[in-house]
Amino acid sequence: MTVDSQNDNVTIGVFARLQPLLARLLQGLLTLLAVSLLIFLAARALPGDVANMILGQSATQEQLDSLRVQLGLDQPLWWQYLIWLGGILRGDWGTSLSNGQPVADLLALGVRNSATLSGVALAVMLPLSLLVGVIAAQFRDGFVDKIFLGMSMVANAVPDFVTGTVLVALFATTVLHVLPAVSFIPPGDSPFSYPDALVLPATTVIIPGVMYLARLVRVAVIDVMATEYIQTAELKGLSPSRVLFRHALPNAVAPIIPAASLVAAFTVGGVVVVEYLFAYPGVGSALVDAVTNRDLPVIQANVLVIASAYFIFNLIADSLAQRDEAAGQRQSKA
Amino acid sequence: MIPVKFSRAIAVAMLAATTALTTHTFAQAQELVLGVIGNSKDQVQPYTPTSSASAGSLYNQLYDGLTAYDSNGAVVMELAESMTPNATLDVWTVKLRPNVKRHDGKPFTADDVIASIKHMMDPANNFVVSSQIDFVDPAKIRKVDDLTMEFTLKRPFGLFANAFADEDFRIRAISDDGSVTGTGPFKLDSFTPGQEARLTRFDDYWGVKPGFDKLRIIGFRDQQAVTNALRGGQIDVAYSVPYTDVPALTKDPKLKTVVSGTTTYPIISVRVDTPPFNDQKVLEALKLVVDRQQIVDNAFGGFGAVANDYLGNNTACPIPSEPQRVQDIAKAKQLLAEAGKSNLKLELVTDGAFAGMMEMAQLYAQQAAAAGITIKVRRLDPATFLNRWREWPFLISLTSGPYETAALAALLPGQGENATHFDDAEYNDLAKKLQSTGDLAEQCKLVTQLQAIEYKRSGDIVAAYPENITVYRDTVSGLKPDLYGRTAILFGGVTVKK
């Protein structure tokens, strides 16, 4: 890329390094803005509103109208959006339309729980998929590889809610009773105080993640091992493990980083079904709930958090990929 | 010496530890954990229009009503000691139960009642069900003394005690610090809407106290989660479980069930002011295609009884003498042909929010197909469903509560819950009489007549009267059957042994 390590002037070098990052940050902020606007419009386009949900079946039209005025839903759309945006810029997330609680409080709870679940899942998933992928590639076409490929095909075929349901039946309700079927974490407590409540939801996320990533690792390692560069290294007489870990693996990691970032983003934002299944009180559950209630400020806040997490993971992954690309180029020049 | 001393020290320490442990076990508060479907719209103050199970579970512990329905459906006095009308039924004198304490330690008085009713009736507070007590004039409630009030009504009303027995009209009080407080069997410790409420027994409660100290109400996302939590031992009592889960749950020797009648159940409704349903022949045909036994068996797992197209199976009054409708496809076809409506194509909408709704809709669609009626079932999310509430021509709706409130709210013109747009002169007339009589025998006669009209002409297809099933762990004892489905939330005399 444009980064030139030979540059004598350190200050300019740092600036040149930072510039693309700043550009990406700006792009990211614009992306978030676009997402928030889209979500706002989408949520308003849904049939029914929070007044319907609060007042229920017995409400008369007058009561609905009066509540809409109280909640500010009668204001023009663009004005409502600007009010909300202005609040966010001042650090004010607003209050929930459905129960009057501060959105920031609800959000903090969900973010803490979801971050814990995703963090635990990723911490297990990433190294595990690297390990499984490398092993499968090493035993390419062998028994272990075939077993892995078969398993990965099945694991990818089964939707999350099926994996979750089967895990619940196996470990919580039907066969064994060793783990809780429902991950209830009291609002005041940390998820780490309930480690057993994390096991099943995390496993449900980890299984398909590992099976997807390990497959990519496997293909990448096989591809890299087949290149002239590695074959040359082998001809030079380097030990197989040195070839694998020093030369093949770093090159194999690059192509899977975008995929890993996707899985990470997916794990953060896409735990909706898993959270739903295990009644895990995270951002995903909160979003589903808020959409059902048409609770606009809560929907917006949760979406922003999910989108930001996605963006940050992508930024990290992209800069890693670019660094690796640059490193790879230097290495092949050498 | 030293070893002896040492071992003695150990022995003393161990003894102390054991004592501490035992004392601790004894002192440890017995907690009951109740699982319900959580609703994040819940609030602590009771005058919200949401009739969620989670809010109901909480309000039932924190607040009392002036009157209430007991487990058999009779109206009993709670915070009120007596309610006495004048001869014309338009002035009622309410005497309060003496020595009732509020959770903040203050005595409960007529001021609390008057303030509560004024808050309920204030249109600014959007308390939609207040239309059920629209006979009350909030400006004309006179405080006679701390325990006596005189209500001068807008019109004569005989069902005064019944109206206030409805769960929506529990009485709250405001503490000095502005917070909401109550008089119920439990005090609130903490509350997170839709997720959790923690409560402690209120030892100055005036009624039958619960036999355990702590109550935790956990809100789950769906029935499946409640069932799983019960099986996994995370909760002691499940507010309700899906009918189809019951066989699996009853296999577990640690789980017990209470089956009781209920006034809350789904019904099929059509708009009687809209074609093709405004044709009596079509309406009759739609009622004749129902295989009611199949709905009881397959939608409600056999927990229920065949119904006959009128609400209120649980009134203490004699049932109408109309014959039981049974499936008659040939007759239905004939009626449709006569109406010129063979090959009807309809869309049946539901939000599937209540157990049995989706199941009943599907079975009904299948049964109607035999008479050449094509019914497409469409499931909507609740807000979409509510947005066009009272507009849907063909829907699954829900009835809830005792006859005199539920049926009248659903069948009188202009009422919010009247999804069928039923407006029948004879029915309206009888309903007015029912509301303005204080005589129990007369009330019963009128209810039976009203039900007979429903059977003949209303837009409600009532296929089954399902039962309510409460499943709980064997560590809990004392839960009782309850006509209003409150088995899981009435804790008077209930004990927990863990």
Place this chain on the structure above:
Amino acid sequence: MEMTLTTHQRVRPRRASGWWRLWASAQVRWGVILLAAMTALVVVGPFVAPYDPAAPVGKPYDVPSAVAWLGTDNLGRDVLSRVLSGGVYLAWMAPVSALLSVVIGAAVALVTAYYRGWTDLVLMRSLDVLLAFPGILLTLLCVSVFGPQPILLVGLVVLTLMPGVARVIRGAAIPLLDREYVLWAKAVGTPGPVIILRELLPNVSSPLLVELGLRLSWSVGILSSMSFIGYGIQPPAADWGLMVSENGTGLGTQPFAVLAPILMIILYTIGGGLIAEGAARVMARTEGKA
């Protein structure tokens, strides 16, 4: 750089004999056979089903018997008949969604990778918006407004999967831009679209086919998840995904009502997976040997 250009004149894989090479792979053969068998089952199934899939034949969650070989479901309907009739939607919706996702995703990826600049920026950032936009809300929105029509569901799956495909393929295409044959083609003035089609596309075929296999599986997953949350195929239609969610509560009492449709879903996706997997290997081998 110039030196490597002359020494590594790389020959692209020939395409003429590609199909034979693919067929020679046992995995591809088995995949095709499995898919053909499943398709046959889906087509013939409704005609050989012993009962009307919507009609109750017993009590809810009856265990297998002579009347209902696989028992009954949550409404007392015959599980076997529902399994036989339940593949129609998935059988066409999943492949169409997967194919469209991969085709559109690859097109976006290659165009942005090759042209970079503003095209890249605008397209990739739009995809970011799409990816960051929670699928659940999109699904809820579209289904609430337009009703659960199969075409709409396919569109939603494509919107969900396509950005992912684009990112992965883009990741695979960018290193190719520094390859000698691309540089060579650029140097001799070959137009961009031709380079994309003739130089880039064939060389991302292996990740493309892996993606196709995976996305097929994911399409099945997403479509059945939509049914699971109530926004997919509507009851009383028999649909494998729907059956899993309808009968989830009966897993302890009558596991066949859940396991039978799960097995069908798995078999169906394994068919697609085998083809993609085998094809990817053949490609890798061909490229490696060339």
